[in-house]
Amino acid sequence: MKTVRSRFLILATAVLAMLLLFAALIREDKPIIRKPLILLHKVTINGKLTDSIIYNEKGRLSEIWFYDDITGKWDAHNKYVYGPQDKVEKVMEYWGNELMEIDSVDYHPTGFTRYSLSRRTANGLLTDTLHFFTNEEGKPIQIGKMDTVIYNNKAYLTYDAIQYRNANPQKHTAYDYFPASEESQTYTSHQVITEQEYDSNPNPFSALCRDYPGIAMATFNRNILFADAANNMTKRTVTDSYSGSLSSTASESVLCSYRYDPVTQLPLEQSYIKYELNDQEKPVRKKYNIQFYYQQQ
Numbered sequence: 001m002k003t004v005r006s007r008f009l010i011l012a013t014a015v016l017a018m019l020l021l022f023a024a025l026i027r028e029d030k031p032i033i034r035k036p037l038i039l040l041h042k043v044t045i046n047g048k049l050t051d052s053i054i055y056n057e058k059g060r061l062s063e064i065w066f067y068d069d070i071t072g073k074w075d076a077h078n079k080y081v082y083g084p085q086d087k088v089e090k091v092m093e094y095w096g097n098e099l100m101e102i103d104s105v106d107y108h109p110t111g112f113t114r115y116s117l118s119r120r121t122a123n124g125l126l127t128d129t130l131h132f133f134t135n136e137e138g139k140p141i142q143i144g145k146m147d148t149v150i151y152n153n154k155a156y157l158t159y160d161a162i163q164y165r166n167a168n169p170q171k172h173t174a175y176d177y178f179p180a181s182e183e184s185q186t187y188t189s190h191q192v193i194t195e196q197e198y199d200s201n202p203n204p205f206s207a208l209c210r211d212y213p214g215i216a217m218a219t220f221n222r223n224i225l226f227a228d229a230a231n232n233m234t235k236r237t238v239t240d241s242y243s244g245s246l247s248s249t250a251s252e253s254v255l256c257s258y259r260y261d262p263v264t265q266l267p268l269e270q271s272y273i274k275y276e277l278n279d280q281e282k283p284v285r286k287k288y289n290i291q292f293y294y295q296q297q
Contacts, residue, residue, distance in 0.1 A: 039294060043293070044291045045224070049067040063078065063080065075095060076094065090104055101117065113129060114131075142159060143162075158176045168230060171194070172195075173191055176192075194236060197236075199231055201267065225272065232256070238251070257271050269289060269291050
């Protein structure tokens with residue numbers, strides 16, 4: 001009997017010691033230090049404001065504000081609403097306080113579909129459906145279906161195809177087939193082929209594209225040369241090609257250079273020179289300096 005009681009006391013003492021040790025560890029446990037997120041906050045082009053990005057408490061894309069250099073105000077902005085799966089399920093586009101367009105996003109195993117309801121035209125509400133097909137990493141590999149659309153009793157075919165090298169889109173081809181004229185039954189094939197090369201430094205826009213793969217390059221100012229990529233673009237070559245009843249090809253290359261933060265390796269500035277048509281439709285040489293500003297969260 002004494003032996004049983006002794007074993008019980010030894011067991012109770014051991015359990016009590018373990019509880020005391022556990023309590024001591026809890027008291028001495030230091031708070032976990034979370035590494036701050038470095039997030040792209042504002043962008044300027046040649047010293048002028050263009051875009052401002054707002055994030056939620058998780059550091060995810062919440063809003064994008066667009067600066068209007070004519071009115072001198074942040075007039076237009078997009079709001080991104082997340083669903084129960086922590087994916088963007090709705091994009092609300094405003095001009096001032098007026099809601100101009102709602103994009104609803106439906107995800108499926110091969111990609112997602114964006115349903116748009118817009119009141120940007122004088123003809124009332126306009127609806128549109130756009131299909132995105134993605135790869136295993138969730139990056140778009142095709143935008144639009146390879147089927148025809150009837151407009152003015154003519155059949156059109158338009159879609160985009162994207163090829164990747166590692167995590168970077170290497171080749172983007174926009175296909176567009178359309179009637180050569182109102183009277184003609186012949187069709188012209190138009191392809192805009194964009195080929196891109198990259199460095200090894202992190203692209204500040206890649207986090208935005210991760211939050212919402214449907215974000216288009218047109219969302220931001222067209223002079224910001226970026227892509228849904230892991231790295232920064234150093235060369236872009238765009239080839240315009242017509243075939244069919246019309247046949248012509250034109251190609252233009254742009255070389256980009258960067259100034260980087262020595263610690264984060266994120267770009268502080270992107271610089272490039274390109275030729276653009278002026279009001280007289282003549283090519284003029286124009287230099288762009290894109291500045292990137294960040295915030296910690």
